[in-house]
Amino acid sequence: MTLLLEPFHYAFMQRAFVAALAVGLLCSTMGTYVVLRKLSFIGDGIAHASFAGIVIAYLRGANFYIGAGIVAVLTAVGIGFVHRRGRISLDTTIGVLFTGMFALGVFLMSQQRSYAVDLQSFLFGDILAVQPQDLWLILGLSVVVAVTVAVLFRGLLYTTFDPVVAQASGINSPAYEYALLVMLALTIVVALQAVGIVLVAALLVTPAAAAYQLTSRFSPMMLLAALFGAASTEGGLYLSYYVRASSGATIVLLATLLFFLAIGLKHLRRA
Amino acid sequence: MVARDLDVRYDDFTALVGATFAVHYGEALGIVGPNGSGKSTLLKTIAGLLLPSSGELSVLGQPPRKLAPGTIAYVPQVEAVDWSFPATVWDVVAMGRFARMHFWQRFDSSDRDVVHHALSVVSMAELAGRQISNLSGGQQQRAFVARALAQEPRLLLLDEPTTGVDAATEEALRKIVRELVADGLPVLMATHDLDRVDDWFDRLLVLDRRVLALGTPREVVESGAYSAIREHTHTHGHLRHDHEPHAAHAAHPEMRA
Numbered sequence: 001m002t003l004l005l006e007p008f009h010y011a012f013m014q015r016a017f018v019a020a021l022a023v024g025l026l027c028s029t030m031g032t033y034v035v036l037r038k039l040s041f042i043g044d045g046i047a048h049a050s051f052a053g054i055v056i057a058y059l060r061g062a063n064f065y066i067g068a069g070i071v072a073v074l075t076a077v078g079i080g081f082v083h084r085r086g087r088i089s090l091d092t093t094i095g096v097l098f099t100g101m102f103a104l105g106v107f108l109m110s111q112q113r114s115y116a117v118d119l120q121s122f123l124f125g126d127i128l129a130v131q132p133q134d135l136w137l138i139l140g141l142s143v144v145v146a147v148t149v150a151v152l153f154r155g156l157l158y159t160t161f162d163p164v165v166a167q168a169s170g171i172n173s174p175a176y177e178y179a180l181l182v183m184l185a186l187t188i189v190v191a192l193q194a195v196g197i198v199l200v201a202a203l204l205v206t207p208a209a210a211a212y213q214l215t216s217r218f219s220p221m222m223l224l225a226a227l228f229g230a231a232s233t234e235g236g237l238y239l240s241y242y243v244r245a246s247s248g249a250t251i252v253l254l255a256t257l258l259f260f261l262a263i264g265l266k267h268l269r270r271a
Numbered sequence: 272m273v274a275r276d277l278d279v280r281y282d283d284f285t286a287l288v289g290a291t292f293a294v295h296y297g298e299a300l301g302i303v304g305p306n307g308s309g310k311s312t313l314l315k316t317i318a319g320l321l322l323p324s325s326g327e328l329s330v331l332g333q334p335p336r337k338l339a340p341g342t343i344a345y346v347p348q349v350e351a352v353d354w355s356f357p358a359t360v361w362d363v364v365a366m367g368r369f370a371r372m373h374f375w376q377r378f379d380s381s382d383r384d385v386v387h388h389a390l391s392v393v394s395m396a397e398l399a400g401r402q403i404s405n406l407s408g409g410q411q412q413r414a415f416v417a418r419a420l421a422q423e424p425r426l427l428l429l430d431e432p433t434t435g436v437d438a439a440t441e442e443a444l445r446k447i448v449r450e451l452v453a454d455g456l457p458v459l460m461a462t463h464d465l466d467r468v469d470d471w472f473d474r475l476l477v478l479d480r481r482v483l484a485l486g487t488p489r490e491v492v493e494s495g496a497y498s499a500i501r502e503h504t505h506t507h508g509h510l511r512h513d514h515e516p517h518a519a520h521a522a523h524p525e526m527r528a
Binding site for chain 1: 315320339340341347352362367372402415418
Protein backbone atom coordinates (compact mmCIF):
# COMPACT_ATOMS: atom_id res chain seq x y z
CA MET A 1 0.00 0.00 0.00
CA THR A 2 2.73 2.45 0.92
CA LEU A 3 4.42 1.50 -2.32
CA LEU A 4 1.25 2.28 -4.29
CA LEU A 5 0.87 5.65 -2.59
CA GLU A 6 4.54 6.49 -2.75
CA PRO A 7 4.24 8.85 -5.74
CA PHE A 8 1.86 11.08 -3.81
CA HIS A 9 4.34 11.74 -0.97
CA TYR A 10 6.38 14.22 -2.93
CA ALA A 11 5.19 17.79 -3.34
CA PHE A 12 6.43 17.88 -6.93
CA MET A 13 4.43 14.73 -7.69
CA GLN A 14 1.30 16.20 -6.12
CA ARG A 15 1.67 19.30 -8.27
CA ALA A 16 2.26 17.09 -11.29
CA PHE A 17 -0.94 15.13 -10.67
CA VAL A 18 -3.03 18.29 -10.34
CA ALA A 19 -1.44 19.78 -13.46
CA ALA A 20 -1.90 16.51 -15.37
CA LEU A 21 -5.58 16.41 -14.44
CA ALA A 22 -6.15 19.98 -15.64
CA VAL A 23 -4.21 19.40 -18.86
CA GLY A 24 -5.97 16.11 -19.55
CA LEU A 25 -9.44 17.60 -19.08
CA LEU A 26 -8.64 20.73 -21.02
CA CYS A 27 -6.95 19.13 -24.04
CA SER A 28 -9.58 16.47 -24.52
CA THR A 29 -12.47 18.92 -24.16
CA MET A 30 -10.94 21.18 -26.82
CA GLY A 31 -10.05 18.01 -28.69
CA THR A 32 -13.75 17.35 -29.27
CA TYR A 33 -13.85 20.48 -31.45
CA VAL A 34 -10.45 19.70 -32.97
CA VAL A 35 -11.60 16.26 -34.11
CA LEU A 36 -15.03 17.33 -35.37
CA ARG A 37 -13.69 20.46 -37.12
CA LYS A 38 -10.72 18.51 -38.48
CA LEU A 39 -8.20 20.91 -36.92
CA SER A 40 -5.62 18.39 -35.70
CA PHE A 41 -2.97 19.74 -38.05
CA ILE A 42 -3.62 23.25 -36.69
CA GLY A 43 -3.00 22.03 -33.14
CA ASP A 44 0.28 20.53 -34.22
CA GLY A 45 1.18 23.73 -36.07
CA ILE A 46 0.42 26.04 -33.15
CA ALA A 47 2.42 23.84 -30.77
CA HIS A 48 5.48 23.89 -33.02
CA ALA A 49 5.20 27.60 -33.76
CA SER A 50 5.05 28.45 -30.07
CA PHE A 51 8.51 26.93 -29.69
CA ALA A 52 9.89 30.14 -31.21
CA GLY A 53 8.03 32.12 -28.54
CA ILE A 54 9.46 29.97 -25.76
CA VAL A 55 13.02 30.47 -26.99
CA ILE A 56 12.59 34.23 -27.38
CA ALA A 57 11.11 34.45 -23.87
CA TYR A 58 14.09 32.48 -22.49
CA LEU A 59 16.61 34.69 -24.19
CA ARG A 60 14.90 37.82 -22.87
CA GLY A 61 14.48 36.34 -19.40
CA ALA A 62 10.69 36.53 -19.62
CA ASN A 63 8.13 33.96 -18.52
CA PHE A 64 8.01 31.21 -21.15
CA TYR A 65 4.23 30.92 -20.88
CA ILE A 66 3.96 34.54 -21.97
CA GLY A 67 6.32 33.99 -24.88
CA ALA A 68 4.61 30.80 -25.97
CA GLY A 69 1.17 32.30 -25.38
CA ILE A 70 1.74 35.38 -27.53
CA VAL A 71 3.20 33.41 -30.42
CA ALA A 72 0.55 30.67 -30.16
CA VAL A 73 -2.35 33.13 -30.23
CA LEU A 74 -0.81 35.12 -33.09
CA THR A 75 -0.23 31.92 -35.06
CA ALA A 76 -3.78 30.72 -34.42
CA VAL A 77 -5.33 34.02 -35.50
CA GLY A 78 -2.97 34.21 -38.49
CA ILE A 79 -3.96 30.71 -39.59
CA GLY A 80 -7.64 31.60 -39.19
CA PHE A 81 -7.17 34.77 -41.24
CA VAL A 82 -5.33 33.06 -44.08
CA HIS A 83 -7.94 30.30 -44.01
CA ARG A 84 -10.74 32.84 -44.54
CA ARG A 85 -9.07 35.28 -46.88
CA GLY A 86 -6.15 33.55 -48.52
CA ARG A 87 -5.84 31.79 -51.82
CA ILE A 88 -3.41 29.27 -50.31
CA SER A 89 -4.89 26.09 -48.89
CA LEU A 90 -5.04 25.74 -45.13
CA ASP A 91 -2.66 22.80 -44.79
CA THR A 92 -0.09 24.56 -46.97
CA THR A 93 -0.32 27.69 -44.81
CA ILE A 94 0.15 25.72 -41.61
CA GLY A 95 2.97 23.71 -43.15
CA VAL A 96 4.84 26.88 -44.09
CA LEU A 97 4.12 28.78 -40.86
CA PHE A 98 4.90 26.06 -38.38
CA THR A 99 8.10 24.76 -39.89
CA GLY A 100 9.32 28.35 -40.30
CA MET A 101 8.53 29.28 -36.71
CA PHE A 102 9.94 26.02 -35.38
CA ALA A 103 13.16 26.59 -37.34
CA LEU A 104 13.39 30.10 -35.89
CA GLY A 105 13.17 28.59 -32.40
CA VAL A 106 15.85 26.00 -33.13
CA PHE A 107 18.05 28.67 -34.77
CA LEU A 108 17.89 30.94 -31.74
CA MET A 109 18.37 28.02 -29.35
CA SER A 110 21.41 26.73 -31.20
CA GLN A 111 23.13 30.06 -30.61
CA GLN A 112 22.63 29.67 -26.84
CA ARG A 113 23.86 26.21 -25.98
CA SER A 114 23.67 26.68 -22.23
CA TYR A 115 19.87 26.78 -22.39
CA ALA A 116 19.59 23.59 -24.38
CA VAL A 117 18.75 21.31 -21.47
CA ASP A 118 15.82 23.41 -20.26
CA LEU A 119 14.44 23.79 -23.75
CA GLN A 120 14.71 20.05 -24.28
CA SER A 121 12.05 19.62 -21.61
CA PHE A 122 9.68 21.73 -23.67
CA LEU A 123 10.12 19.54 -26.69
CA PHE A 124 9.28 16.36 -24.84
CA GLY A 125 7.56 17.69 -21.75
CA ASP A 126 8.43 17.48 -18.08
CA ILE A 127 5.38 17.62 -15.89
CA LEU A 128 7.50 16.80 -12.83
CA ALA A 129 9.15 20.20 -13.19
CA VAL A 130 5.87 22.09 -12.71
CA GLN A 131 6.43 24.88 -10.17
CA PRO A 132 3.69 26.28 -7.89
CA GLN A 133 3.37 29.43 -10.03
CA ASP A 134 3.07 27.25 -13.16
CA LEU A 135 0.30 25.32 -11.48
CA TRP A 136 -1.68 28.48 -10.74
CA LEU A 137 -1.31 29.59 -14.35
CA ILE A 138 -2.46 26.18 -15.61
CA LEU A 139 -5.47 26.16 -13.31
CA GLY A 140 -6.32 29.78 -14.13
CA LEU A 141 -6.21 29.21 -17.89
CA SER A 142 -8.22 26.01 -17.48
CA VAL A 143 -10.98 27.94 -15.74
CA VAL A 144 -10.95 30.67 -18.41
CA VAL A 145 -11.23 28.13 -21.25
CA ALA A 146 -13.88 26.07 -19.44
CA VAL A 147 -16.06 29.13 -18.77
CA THR A 148 -15.67 30.33 -22.37
CA VAL A 149 -16.68 26.93 -23.75
CA ALA A 150 -19.71 26.91 -21.45
CA VAL A 151 -20.79 30.40 -22.50
CA LEU A 152 -20.26 29.80 -26.23
CA PHE A 153 -21.48 26.19 -26.12
CA ARG A 154 -24.48 26.37 -28.48
CA GLY A 155 -22.79 28.63 -31.01
CA LEU A 156 -19.66 26.47 -31.04
CA LEU A 157 -21.78 23.36 -31.55
CA TYR A 158 -23.80 24.87 -34.40
CA THR A 159 -20.79 26.40 -36.18
CA THR A 160 -18.89 23.13 -35.82
CA PHE A 161 -21.66 21.13 -37.48
CA ASP A 162 -22.78 23.66 -40.10
CA PRO A 163 -20.96 27.03 -40.08
CA VAL A 164 -22.66 28.25 -43.27
CA VAL A 165 -26.25 27.77 -42.16
CA ALA A 166 -25.39 29.01 -38.66
CA GLN A 167 -24.09 32.21 -40.22
CA ALA A 168 -27.15 32.60 -42.45
CA SER A 169 -29.31 32.33 -39.32
CA GLY A 170 -27.43 35.25 -37.76
CA ILE A 171 -24.69 33.52 -35.77
CA ASN A 172 -21.24 35.03 -36.34
CA SER A 173 -19.42 31.89 -37.52
CA PRO A 174 -16.03 33.59 -38.15
CA ALA A 175 -16.04 35.07 -34.63
CA TYR A 176 -16.68 31.62 -33.17
CA GLU A 177 -13.88 30.18 -35.27
CA TYR A 178 -11.43 32.81 -34.01
CA ALA A 179 -12.57 32.35 -30.41
CA LEU A 180 -12.03 28.62 -30.76
CA LEU A 181 -8.58 29.08 -32.29
CA VAL A 182 -7.53 31.43 -29.47
CA MET A 183 -8.78 28.94 -26.87
CA LEU A 184 -6.95 26.20 -28.71
CA ALA A 185 -3.75 28.27 -28.61
CA LEU A 186 -4.13 28.87 -24.84
CA THR A 187 -4.81 25.17 -24.27
CA ILE A 188 -1.71 24.20 -26.19
CA VAL A 189 0.43 26.61 -24.18
CA VAL A 190 -0.91 25.09 -20.96
CA ALA A 191 -0.27 21.57 -22.23
CA LEU A 192 3.28 22.29 -23.39
CA GLN A 193 4.94 21.71 -20.04
CA ALA A 194 3.00 18.52 -19.39
CA VAL A 195 3.55 16.58 -22.57
CA GLY A 196 5.78 18.80 -24.69
CA ILE A 197 5.42 20.23 -28.15
CA VAL A 198 5.98 16.94 -29.92
CA LEU A 199 3.18 15.13 -28.12
CA VAL A 200 0.62 17.87 -27.50
CA ALA A 201 -1.20 17.15 -30.75
CA ALA A 202 -1.78 13.58 -29.61
CA LEU A 203 -3.49 14.73 -26.42
CA LEU A 204 -5.68 17.10 -28.46
CA VAL A 205 -6.79 14.38 -30.85
CA THR A 206 -6.55 10.90 -29.34
CA PRO A 207 -8.97 11.04 -26.36
CA ALA A 208 -11.62 12.83 -28.46
CA ALA A 209 -11.13 10.39 -31.34
CA ALA A 210 -11.59 7.49 -28.90
CA ALA A 211 -14.79 9.07 -27.54
CA TYR A 212 -16.03 9.64 -31.12
CA GLN A 213 -15.96 5.84 -31.66
CA LEU A 214 -18.30 5.20 -28.74
CA THR A 215 -20.86 8.02 -28.79
CA SER A 216 -23.54 9.29 -31.13
CA ARG A 217 -24.24 12.70 -29.60
CA PHE A 218 -22.06 15.72 -28.99
CA SER A 219 -22.25 16.26 -25.21
CA PRO A 220 -21.60 12.60 -24.31
CA MET A 221 -18.66 12.67 -26.72
CA MET A 222 -17.19 15.69 -24.93
CA LEU A 223 -17.70 14.14 -21.48
CA LEU A 224 -16.22 10.80 -22.51
CA ALA A 225 -13.29 12.56 -24.19
CA ALA A 226 -12.63 14.45 -20.94
CA LEU A 227 -12.74 11.18 -19.03
CA PHE A 228 -10.30 9.51 -21.44
CA GLY A 229 -8.05 12.57 -21.32
CA ALA A 230 -7.95 12.68 -17.53
CA ALA A 231 -7.44 8.90 -17.31
CA SER A 232 -4.55 9.10 -19.79
CA THR A 233 -2.71 11.94 -18.07
CA GLU A 234 -3.27 10.71 -14.49
CA GLY A 235 -2.72 7.05 -15.34
CA GLY A 236 0.28 7.81 -17.54
CA LEU A 237 1.92 9.96 -14.92
CA TYR A 238 1.34 7.31 -12.23
CA LEU A 239 2.69 4.49 -14.41
CA SER A 240 5.71 6.51 -15.50
CA TYR A 241 6.80 6.73 -11.85
CA TYR A 242 7.10 2.95 -11.62
CA VAL A 243 8.42 2.15 -15.06
CA ARG A 244 10.90 5.07 -14.83
CA ALA A 245 9.95 6.35 -18.27
CA SER A 246 9.23 9.78 -19.70
CA SER A 247 5.89 10.94 -18.31
CA GLY A 248 4.86 12.61 -21.60
CA ALA A 249 5.51 9.48 -23.63
CA THR A 250 3.73 7.25 -21.10
CA ILE A 251 0.68 9.55 -21.12
CA VAL A 252 0.42 9.49 -24.89
CA LEU A 253 0.94 5.71 -25.06
CA LEU A 254 -1.89 5.22 -22.58
CA ALA A 255 -4.16 7.52 -24.60
CA THR A 256 -3.30 5.58 -27.74
CA LEU A 257 -4.09 2.31 -25.98
CA LEU A 258 -7.49 3.71 -24.93
CA PHE A 259 -8.13 4.72 -28.55
CA PHE A 260 -7.55 1.19 -29.84
CA LEU A 261 -9.65 -0.25 -27.02
CA ALA A 262 -12.46 2.11 -28.06
CA ILE A 263 -12.22 0.93 -31.67
CA GLY A 264 -12.30 -2.68 -30.44
CA LEU A 265 -15.32 -1.98 -28.27
CA LYS A 266 -17.13 -0.34 -31.18
CA HIS A 267 -16.63 -3.41 -33.34
CA LEU A 268 -17.69 -5.74 -30.53
CA ARG A 269 -20.91 -3.75 -30.16
CA ARG A 270 -21.63 -3.95 -33.87
CA ALA A 271 -20.96 -7.68 -34.01
CA MET B 272 -37.30 41.11 -50.14
CA VAL B 273 -36.08 43.52 -52.79
CA ALA B 274 -32.98 43.32 -55.00
CA ARG B 275 -32.11 46.26 -57.22
CA ASP B 276 -29.35 46.08 -59.82
CA LEU B 277 -27.46 43.50 -57.75
CA ASP B 278 -23.93 42.48 -58.79
CA VAL B 279 -21.93 39.76 -57.01
CA ARG B 280 -18.27 39.18 -57.83
CA TYR B 281 -15.73 36.61 -56.72
CA ASP B 282 -12.33 38.21 -57.29
CA ASP B 283 -12.44 39.12 -60.99
CA PHE B 284 -15.31 36.79 -61.83
CA THR B 285 -18.81 38.21 -61.92
CA ALA B 286 -21.30 35.61 -60.77
CA LEU B 287 -24.38 37.76 -60.91
CA VAL B 288 -25.05 40.90 -62.97
CA GLY B 289 -27.72 43.53 -62.45
CA ALA B 290 -30.31 41.32 -60.77
CA THR B 291 -33.49 43.24 -60.04
CA PHE B 292 -36.52 41.52 -58.56
CA ALA B 293 -38.68 41.27 -55.45
CA VAL B 294 -40.26 38.52 -53.40
CA HIS B 295 -43.54 39.19 -51.63
CA TYR B 296 -45.25 37.79 -48.56
CA GLY B 297 -47.00 34.51 -49.24
CA GLU B 298 -45.20 33.85 -52.48
CA ALA B 299 -43.00 31.01 -53.69
CA LEU B 300 -40.46 32.27 -56.20
CA GLY B 301 -38.62 29.59 -58.16
CA ILE B 302 -35.13 30.32 -59.46
CA VAL B 303 -34.31 28.24 -62.51
CA GLY B 304 -31.21 28.23 -64.63
CA PRO B 305 -28.41 25.96 -65.78
CA ASN B 306 -25.44 24.96 -63.64
CA GLY B 307 -23.19 27.92 -62.90
CA SER B 308 -25.98 30.40 -63.58
CA GLY B 309 -25.64 31.99 -60.14
CA LYS B 310 -28.63 30.39 -58.40
CA SER B 311 -26.64 29.42 -55.30
CA THR B 312 -24.75 32.72 -55.38
CA LEU B 313 -28.04 34.61 -55.35
CA LEU B 314 -29.39 32.61 -52.39
CA LYS B 315 -26.12 32.97 -50.45
CA THR B 316 -26.11 36.72 -51.04
CA ILE B 317 -29.68 37.06 -49.77
CA ALA B 318 -28.71 34.90 -46.76
CA GLY B 319 -25.91 37.39 -45.99
CA LEU B 320 -23.17 34.82 -46.65
CA LEU B 321 -21.81 36.85 -49.57
CA LEU B 322 -21.77 40.61 -49.91
CA PRO B 323 -23.02 42.21 -53.12
CA SER B 324 -20.28 44.15 -54.90
CA SER B 325 -22.82 46.72 -56.03
CA GLY B 326 -26.54 47.30 -56.10
CA GLU B 327 -29.11 47.21 -53.36
CA LEU B 328 -30.46 44.30 -51.38
CA SER B 329 -32.92 44.52 -48.55
CA VAL B 330 -34.92 41.97 -46.59
CA LEU B 331 -37.77 43.43 -44.53
CA GLY B 332 -36.24 46.83 -45.21
CA GLN B 333 -32.73 45.97 -43.99
CA PRO B 334 -29.52 44.60 -45.49
CA PRO B 335 -29.31 40.85 -44.65
CA ARG B 336 -26.44 41.19 -42.17
CA LYS B 337 -28.30 43.85 -40.17
CA LEU B 338 -31.34 41.64 -39.53
CA ALA B 339 -32.24 40.22 -36.12
CA PRO B 340 -30.80 36.69 -35.67
CA GLY B 341 -33.14 34.00 -36.94
CA THR B 342 -34.87 36.14 -39.60
CA ILE B 343 -33.57 34.26 -42.64
CA ALA B 344 -33.45 30.46 -42.83
CA TYR B 345 -31.19 28.97 -45.46
CA VAL B 346 -31.39 25.32 -46.46
CA PRO B 347 -28.25 24.25 -48.34
CA GLN B 348 -27.79 21.08 -50.32
CA VAL B 349 -27.35 18.14 -47.96
CA GLU B 350 -23.75 17.44 -49.06
CA ALA B 351 -22.75 20.70 -47.31
CA VAL B 352 -22.21 18.97 -43.95
CA ASP B 353 -20.50 15.87 -42.56
CA TRP B 354 -23.34 13.50 -41.65
CA SER B 355 -21.08 11.40 -39.41
CA PHE B 356 -21.27 14.25 -36.87
CA PRO B 357 -22.34 12.94 -33.44
CA ALA B 358 -25.93 14.19 -33.37
CA THR B 359 -29.46 12.90 -33.56
CA VAL B 360 -32.18 14.30 -35.81
CA TRP B 361 -33.53 16.11 -32.76
CA ASP B 362 -30.12 17.69 -32.06
CA VAL B 363 -29.87 19.04 -35.62
CA VAL B 364 -33.39 20.47 -35.68
CA ALA B 365 -32.85 22.00 -32.22
CA MET B 366 -29.95 24.00 -33.68
CA GLY B 367 -32.58 26.02 -35.51
CA ARG B 368 -33.43 27.59 -32.14
CA PHE B 369 -29.86 28.62 -31.30
CA ALA B 370 -29.72 31.89 -33.28
CA ARG B 371 -32.47 33.39 -31.13
CA MET B 372 -31.10 32.19 -27.77
CA HIS B 373 -28.72 33.91 -25.38
CA PHE B 374 -26.22 31.75 -23.56
CA TRP B 375 -27.96 32.07 -20.21
CA GLN B 376 -31.31 30.94 -21.61
CA ARG B 377 -32.33 27.36 -21.08
CA PHE B 378 -33.69 25.24 -23.90
CA ASP B 379 -37.18 25.29 -22.43
CA SER B 380 -40.49 23.61 -23.14
CA SER B 381 -41.55 26.24 -25.71
CA ASP B 382 -38.33 25.56 -27.67
CA ARG B 383 -39.02 21.84 -27.47
CA ASP B 384 -42.58 22.42 -28.73
CA VAL B 385 -41.27 24.34 -31.75
CA VAL B 386 -38.74 21.59 -32.54
CA HIS B 387 -41.37 18.92 -32.17
CA HIS B 388 -43.78 20.81 -34.42
CA ALA B 389 -41.09 21.30 -37.08
CA LEU B 390 -40.35 17.57 -36.98
CA SER B 391 -44.01 16.66 -37.42
CA VAL B 392 -44.43 19.07 -40.35
CA VAL B 393 -41.76 17.10 -42.25
CA SER B 394 -43.08 13.74 -40.91
CA MET B 395 -39.87 13.01 -39.01
CA ALA B 396 -41.23 12.95 -35.44
CA GLU B 397 -40.67 9.18 -35.06
CA LEU B 398 -37.07 9.57 -36.27
CA ALA B 399 -36.18 12.29 -33.73
CA GLY B 400 -33.83 9.98 -31.80
CA ARG B 401 -32.08 8.55 -34.84
CA GLN B 402 -28.39 9.19 -35.37
CA ILE B 403 -28.02 11.42 -38.44
CA SER B 404 -25.49 9.11 -40.10
CA ASN B 405 -28.34 6.58 -40.45
CA LEU B 406 -30.59 8.81 -42.56
CA SER B 407 -31.46 8.46 -46.24
CA GLY B 408 -30.92 11.42 -48.58
CA GLY B 409 -34.60 12.33 -48.40
CA GLN B 410 -34.59 12.15 -44.60
CA GLN B 411 -31.48 14.36 -44.45
CA GLN B 412 -33.24 16.94 -46.60
CA ARG B 413 -36.34 16.80 -44.39
CA ALA B 414 -34.18 17.23 -41.29
CA PHE B 415 -32.62 20.35 -42.86
CA VAL B 416 -36.04 21.77 -43.69
CA ALA B 417 -37.23 21.04 -40.14
CA ARG B 418 -34.19 22.87 -38.74
CA ALA B 419 -35.07 25.88 -40.91
CA LEU B 420 -38.69 25.78 -39.67
CA ALA B 421 -37.56 25.50 -36.03
CA GLN B 422 -35.84 28.83 -36.59
CA GLU B 423 -39.29 30.42 -37.21
CA PRO B 424 -37.88 32.49 -40.06
CA ARG B 425 -39.54 35.33 -41.96
CA LEU B 426 -37.87 34.36 -45.23
CA LEU B 427 -37.04 30.82 -46.33
CA LEU B 428 -34.30 30.08 -48.88
CA LEU B 429 -34.03 26.56 -50.34
CA ASP B 430 -31.11 25.48 -52.53
CA GLU B 431 -32.19 22.64 -54.83
CA PRO B 432 -33.94 20.64 -52.09
CA THR B 433 -35.27 18.08 -54.56
CA THR B 434 -31.84 16.98 -55.78
CA GLY B 435 -31.24 13.33 -55.00
CA VAL B 436 -34.46 12.76 -53.06
CA ASP B 437 -37.13 10.18 -53.81
CA ALA B 438 -40.47 11.10 -55.41
CA ALA B 439 -42.36 10.80 -52.10
CA THR B 440 -40.01 13.26 -50.36
CA GLU B 441 -40.21 15.62 -53.32
CA GLU B 442 -44.00 15.67 -53.16
CA ALA B 443 -43.88 16.07 -49.36
CA LEU B 444 -41.51 19.04 -49.74
CA ARG B 445 -43.77 20.61 -52.34
CA LYS B 446 -46.75 20.35 -50.01
CA ILE B 447 -44.73 21.83 -47.12
CA VAL B 448 -43.66 24.77 -49.29
CA ARG B 449 -47.22 25.40 -50.46
CA GLU B 450 -48.51 25.30 -46.87
CA LEU B 451 -45.81 27.70 -45.64
CA VAL B 452 -46.60 30.06 -48.51
CA ALA B 453 -50.31 29.83 -47.72
CA ASP B 454 -49.43 30.90 -44.16
CA GLY B 455 -47.74 34.01 -45.59
CA LEU B 456 -44.05 33.01 -45.56
CA PRO B 457 -42.05 34.16 -48.59
CA VAL B 458 -40.07 31.26 -50.08
CA LEU B 459 -37.20 31.44 -52.58
CA MET B 460 -36.11 28.15 -54.05
CA ALA B 461 -33.42 27.32 -56.56
CA THR B 462 -34.14 24.28 -58.68
CA HIS B 463 -32.79 22.59 -61.76
CA ASP B 464 -35.92 20.46 -61.97
CA LEU B 465 -38.04 22.08 -64.64
CA ASP B 466 -41.00 19.71 -64.46
CA ARG B 467 -44.07 20.78 -62.52
CA VAL B 468 -42.79 24.32 -61.92
CA ASP B 469 -46.38 25.60 -61.94
CA ASP B 470 -47.29 23.22 -59.10
CA TRP B 471 -44.40 24.52 -57.01
CA PHE B 472 -44.15 28.23 -57.68
CA ASP B 473 -46.24 31.36 -57.99
CA ARG B 474 -43.56 33.05 -60.05
CA LEU B 475 -40.37 32.00 -61.78
CA LEU B 476 -37.08 33.80 -62.18
CA VAL B 477 -34.98 32.55 -65.07
CA LEU B 478 -31.34 33.18 -64.26
CA ASP B 479 -28.14 32.86 -66.21
CA ARG B 480 -25.91 35.27 -64.34
CA ARG B 481 -28.45 37.92 -65.29
CA VAL B 482 -32.21 37.80 -64.98
CA LEU B 483 -33.50 36.50 -68.30
CA ALA B 484 -37.17 36.42 -67.40
CA LEU B 485 -39.43 36.98 -64.43
CA GLY B 486 -43.13 36.25 -64.15
CA THR B 487 -45.71 33.55 -63.58
CA PRO B 488 -44.66 30.14 -64.90
CA ARG B 489 -47.05 30.65 -67.84
CA GLU B 490 -45.64 34.10 -68.71
CA VAL B 491 -42.12 32.79 -68.52
CA VAL B 492 -42.89 29.85 -70.79
CA GLU B 493 -44.46 32.23 -73.29
CA SER B 494 -41.46 34.59 -73.18
CA GLY B 495 -39.26 31.90 -74.69
CA ALA B 496 -36.43 32.38 -72.16
CA TYR B 497 -37.60 29.32 -70.34
CA SER B 498 -37.42 27.03 -73.35
CA ALA B 499 -33.92 28.31 -74.13
CA ILE B 500 -32.87 27.36 -70.59
CA ARG B 501 -34.66 24.05 -70.83
CA GLU B 502 -32.93 23.26 -74.10
CA HIS B 503 -29.50 24.09 -72.76
CA THR B 504 -30.01 22.47 -69.38
CA HIS B 505 -30.86 19.27 -71.14
CA THR B 506 -28.06 19.39 -73.68
CA HIS B 507 -25.00 21.24 -72.38
CA GLY B 508 -25.94 21.97 -68.81
CA HIS B 509 -24.96 25.56 -69.38
CA LEU B 510 -25.84 28.61 -71.44
CA ARG B 511 -22.96 30.35 -73.08
CA HIS B 512 -22.50 34.02 -73.65
CA ASP B 513 -20.00 34.80 -76.34
CA HIS B 514 -18.61 37.79 -74.47
CA GLU B 515 -18.17 35.77 -71.25
CA PRO B 516 -15.91 32.84 -71.98
CA HIS B 517 -16.91 29.50 -70.59
CA ALA B 518 -13.43 28.98 -69.16
CA ALA B 519 -14.25 31.50 -66.43
CA HIS B 520 -16.57 28.96 -64.86
CA ALA B 521 -13.98 26.22 -64.88
CA ALA B 522 -11.65 28.48 -62.93
CA HIS B 523 -14.27 28.82 -60.19
CA PRO B 524 -15.48 25.38 -59.18
CA GLU B 525 -17.55 27.01 -56.44
CA MET B 526 -19.79 28.41 -59.11
CA ARG B 527 -20.83 25.04 -60.47
CA ALA B 528 -23.82 24.85 -58.20
